[in-house]
Amino acid sequence: MSTPVTTLSPAELQKAAREHLWLHFTRMSSYTGEEIPIIVRGDGCYLEDINGKRYLDALAGLFAVNIGYGFGDEIGEAAAAQLRELPFYTNWSYAHPRAIELAAEVASVAPGDLNRVFFVSGGSEAVESAWKLARQYYSARGDNVRAQVAERMAAGERIEQRIPSQRRWKAVARRIAYHGTTMGALSINGIASLRIPFEPLVPDVIHVHNTNRYHRPPEETEAEFTAFLLEDLEEAILQAGPETVAMVIFEPVQNAGGSYTPPEGYWKGVREVCDRYEILLCADEVITGFGRVGAWFGSERYDIRPDIITSAKGLSSAHAAIGAVIARDSVMEPFLEGHEMYAHGITFGGHPVMAAIALKNIEIMRRERIIEHVAEKQDYFHQALSQLLDLPIVGDLRGTGFFYALELVKDKETRETFSDEECETLLRGFLSPRLFEAGLICRADDRGDPVIQISPPLVADTAEIDEIVSILGEVLTEASQRMNR
Numbered sequence: 001m002s003t004p005v006t007t008l009s010p011a012e013l014q015k016a017a018r019e020h021l022w023l024h025f026t027r028m029s030s031y032t033g034e035e036i037p038i039i040v041r042g043d044g045c046y047l048e049d050i051n052g053k054r055y056l057d058a059l060a061g062l063f064a065v066n067i068g069y070g071f072g073d074e075i076g077e078a079a080a081a082q083l084r085e086l087p088f089y090t091n092w093s094y095a096h097p098r099a100i101e102l103a104a105e106v107a108s109v110a111p112g113d114l115n116r117v118f119f120v121s122g123g124s125e126a127v128e129s130a131w132k133l134a135r136q137y138y139s140a141r142g143d144n145v146r147a148q149v150a151e152r153m154a155a156g157e158r159i160e161q162r163i164p165s166q167r168r169w170k171a172v173a174r175r176i177a178y179h180g181t182t183m184g185a186l187s188i189n190g191i192a193s194l195r196i197p198f199e200p201l202v203p204d205v206i207h208v209h210n211t212n213r214y215h216r217p218p219e220e221t222e223a224e225f226t227a228f229l230l231e232d233l234e235e236a237i238l239q240a241g242p243e244t245v246a247m248v249i250f251e252p253v254q255n256a257g258g259s260y261t262p263p264e265g266y267w268k269g270v271r272e273v274c275d276r277y278e279i280l281l282c283a284d285e286v287i288t289g290f291g292r293v294g295a296w297f298g299s300e301r302y303d304i305r306p307d308i309i310t311s312a313k314g315l316s317s318a319h320a321a322i323g324a325v326i327a328r329d330s331v332m333e334p335f336l337e338g339h340e341m342y343a344h345g346i347t348f349g350g351h352p353v354m355a356a357i358a359l360k361n362i363e364i365m366r367r368e369r370i371i372e373h374v375a376e377k378q379d380y381f382h383q384a385l386s387q388l389l390d391l392p393i394v395g396d397l398r399g400t401g402f403f404y405a406l407e408l409v410k411d412k413e414t415r416e417t418f419s420d421e422e423c424e425t426l427l428r429g430f431l432s433p434r435l436f437e438a439g440l441i442c443r444a445d446d447r448g449d450p451v452i453q454i455s456p457p458l459v460a461d462t463a464e465i466d467e468i469v470s471i472l473g474e475v476l477t478e479a480s481q482r483m484n485r
């Protein structure tokens, strides 16, 4: 067991947390008279709090600690070596070995010709940067055409070609989807309650249907559902004016709302719609990237063929604050000519210590065959969780890889969902604290319909999967009884 780093006693930590630490997305009032949970160490798939209580982390931090908590020493050594060699240098006009090596490594695991890597500090910045890249891509292309025409005219050629305005700025995203909190990424979110406090937002984002099939008419076939979604997407683009739409941004499997997997033919159709109107397709793989769905990227798993991938969390298994925008060669092309440059940068983008950590993470993922493990165990995981469908409160099980959600319903026959008030009592009042008390960290979420999200470290094995299912079974049985009282 490692020696604690802190010099403060548990009581002093509680006091300092109350007085100084502002928790993210947290109703601070909920800790009035309650202890703030303080996690002090991790090991494999388990965490330990300040009182010595252990928890199975079925959320992998925040869908992020893909290799689990057992490789800290090895990663720490890589970070320390980098700190000794070069603690910091920037990617603004300069390169350094770790950023170069990591870019090459990321390109090697990314599908197809997604070969160009722009580093950022996290997922929101990745989404923000992808949208800016898409916006500037069209104007850079237009500028290049204009420059070529001007050059030919200067050489005496008579050209009557009209150069169309190439500016595009709109983004298309899906309802209920979460894409981050910085203003651009926030504007892309399809969760109204997150956007409203910060309006007016960045123009213009159009939100289309997500792939939640559970509340569609039961007689609708999968092919009909796909056709409905693609028509909805195309119609939204036509309404917005295709010549103004820069980017379609969807997750391979949408997290918020509860692991919405794509129906058959969906991604092929989305790619076709984007091609028809020359719109860049961005796969937001902040969660699905680096193994969560049993492949390096969801784009590979679903043959998405995106123009841009956004990634963060699993890139370093959350051992470092690093994200990456990965672009196809063709997306970088307009920026390789003349005076063009992508007018964007972040001091910490490609930080050498963060890059060294991410490199070590990828090395560990390869060595430990993490992706293969997820692919091998995903059916077991799905089957184990499907036992919970016997409970009256569990309406649906969705997901793939190590990325699942259980939708909770009031009435299984009619698929009636809980009211806002019932969600408050059920999720916040009972399930979240009860699961935590039972030693399981997972998320009870009602950004869409109420769901329990399950997304453990990718090193979880049958023992951890069985434990997750057993604790969920007990607590959800209790929840069913309470709701039926």
Ligand SMILES: Cc1ncc(COP(=O)(O)O)c(C=O)c1O
Residues within 6 Å of the ligand: 062, 122, 123, 124, 125, 127, 178, 179, 180, 181, 251, 255, 284, 285, 286, 287, 312, 313
């Ligand atoms: C799909 C997706 N995109 C973007 C983000 C934002 O990432 P970050 O919290 O690192 O800014 C998240 C975070 O959960 C996410 O799930």
